[in-house]
Amino acid sequence: MDEDIHYHHVVTSAPRRPSQHLTYDPQTGDLQPPPLQMEDSNVVEEGPEVLPKYWCSVYCEGVFTKKMEIENTTKRAEDRRWHSVYAVLQGTALNIYEIKKDWGLGRGKGGPTISPDNPPWVRRGKLERSYSLQYADVGIALDYQKRRHVIRVRAEADQFLLSCVELSTFLKWLESLFAAIDVAAPLDERDFPETRAFPRRRCCRSSFLGLPEDEVDEEVGEEADELNDGDAFDIDQGKLLLKRAEDSRHDHRLSITSYPNEAIDDLSGKWAPAHYWGPQHDMRYAKLCYSVLLFRSPRKSNYIVSKGKKWFVDWMTGRMVRVLPPEYGEIDLYDAWHIVHAGNQRL
Numbered sequence: 001m002d003e004d005i006h007y008h009h010v011v012t013s014a015p016r017r018p019s020q021h022l023t024y025d026p027q028t029g030d031l032q033p034p035p036l037q038m039e040d041s042n043v044v045e046e047g048p049e050v051l052p053k054y055w056c057s058v059y060c061e062g063v064f065t066k067k068m069e070i071e072n073t074t075k076r077a078e079d080r081r082w083h084s085v086y087a088v089l090q091g092t093a094l095n096i097y098e099i100k101k102d103w104g105l106g107r108g109k110g111g112p113t114i115s116p117d118n119p120p121w122v123r124r125g126k127l128e129r130s131y132s133l134q135y136a137d138v139g140i141a142l143d144y145q146k147r148r149h150v151i152r153v154r155a156e157a158d159q160f161l162l163s164c165v166e167l168s169t170f171l172k173w174l175e176s177l178f179a180a181i182d183v184a185a186p187l188d189e190r191d192f193p194e195t196r197a198f199p200r201r202r203c204c205r206s207s208f209l210g211l212p213e214d215e216v217d218e219e220v221g222e223e224a225d226e227l228n229d230g231d232a233f234d235i236d237q238g239k240l241l242l243k244r245a246e247d248s249r250h251d252h253r254l255s256i257t258s259y260p261n262e263a264i265d266d267l268s269g270k271w272a273p274a275h276y277w278g279p280q281h282d283m284r285y286a287k288l289c290y291s292v293l294l295f296r297s298p299r300k301s302n303y304i305v306s307k308g309k310k311w312f313v314d315w316m317t318g319r320m321v322r323v324l325p326p327e328y329g330e331i332d333l334y335d336a337w338h339i340v341h342a343g344n345q346r347l
Helices: 002-012 167-184 201-209 213-228 235-251 279-289
Strands: 059-071 083-090 093-101 122-132 137-140 149-155 158-164 303-306 309-314 319-322 339-341
Touching: 059 167, 083 122, 083 167, 122 149, 137 167, 149 167, 158 167, 167 279
Parallel strands: none
Antiparallel strands: 059 083, 059 158, 083 093, 093 122, 137 149, 149 158, 303 309, 309 319, 319 339
């Protein structure tokens, strides 16, 4: 106990002022008084200074159609109909509101500039549910074919779908949700983001050859074993093949003056064709690089945060166990290690 008091006194005590050496007059040798410290008028004392305004870098809002799939870890949702909601993503919190229409703004003329995912005559209504994105899963719902742009969200103990109209809204919300999930994780449990900027090699090769990924992995392993063998690959032979290929490429090269070609730059003489990039390419890029979350995909973590409390969940049976005991003075309906059975055990 005394060591704790001493440690607290040492850590919390104010730092000692630096010592000042004595100065003497070089002519007479008399002791001179220490110089007076001038107070800086520009220094602001602690407390009255103006703090910078807080702003959230992850913020999105818009109109979605929502469909519940699973409630309370394993219970299938009773109402699985699509209904319109107003979703707001602010930092690590996903808030779902009811829709409130402003008929006065709806009488105005619409046009192509009005986004169907965020019309001006729709306002947020009553708060329906607020989800914490800590230990949450988000991905593209490729197994749901009835609608085009569908995002599957697993937050806390629920699983639901969010569907939008425009592709730009779909991509923007995917990136924002991934960023919010990465920030919501504790510092000790954070991992590298799974979003990749380039598609995997084996995925492209499997789609090109029309083979499953397991067979492609076996072929890649066999090729690696062959390359590791010293007798299977000759360096001189490889150099000779590369030289022949380069020579044949120069022989078949066409002159830029033989015919007019718009794909060739007039200044540098290099081939620079114009690539068209449309919405189909954005969707293809999202499917290749963003994570996919299917209905029966396993959960990444066995922990959830519900109503400010951390729980350990067995997703096979639906049992929930409190990770930490309640604090002193906290009124809890459950004991410190009480097991909660949720929903239908057959799902």
